[in-house]
Amino acid sequence: MRSGTTTVCGVCRRPGEPVVRYTITAEDGRAAEVDRCADHSEPFESALTQRAPEAPQSTSRPRRRTKVTTVEAIDSEKAASVDTGTEAAQSTSRPRRRTKVTTVEEIQRSKAVDKA
Numbered sequence: 001m002r003s004g005t006t007t008v009c010g011v012c013r014r015p016g017e018p019v020v021r022y023t024i025t026a027e028d029g030r031a032a033e034v035d036r037c038a039d040h041s042e043p044f045e046s047a048l049t050q051r052a053p054e055a056p057q058s059t060s061r062p063r064r065r066t067k068v069t070t071v072e073a074i075d076s077e078k079a080a081s082v083d084t085g086t087e088a089a090q091s092t093s094r095p096r097r098r099t100k101v102t103t104v105e106e107i108q109r110s111k112a113v114d115k116a
């Protein structure tokens with residue numbers, strides 16, 4: 001007696017037809033394998049030949065490019081700023097203020113003064 005395994009198309013189940021096995025995986029991790037003959041493999045083949053969707057554009061701020069300069073250029077900028085009386089790098093933001101450090105005793109004293 002002869003035994004063996006024959007793989008057939010999952011749709012038409014015709015024996016003797018060459019089939020291709022496709023593995024399908026969902027985003028949630030589920031997976032399935034299906035066998036399809038040439039007549040029924042078109043949806044899978046067209047999905048495989050389509051161009052992959054492009055990744056979404058990043059919403060983050062673009063990185064700053066590093067300015068490459070020489071020591072001589074830096075020295076000349078410093079000299080120019082000293083000659084004209086301007087600062088080399090003027091900031092447009094407010095100066096940083098330091099947070100006042102307060103002890104527990106000072107906090108309790110200020111509460112007592114506020115109540116009185």
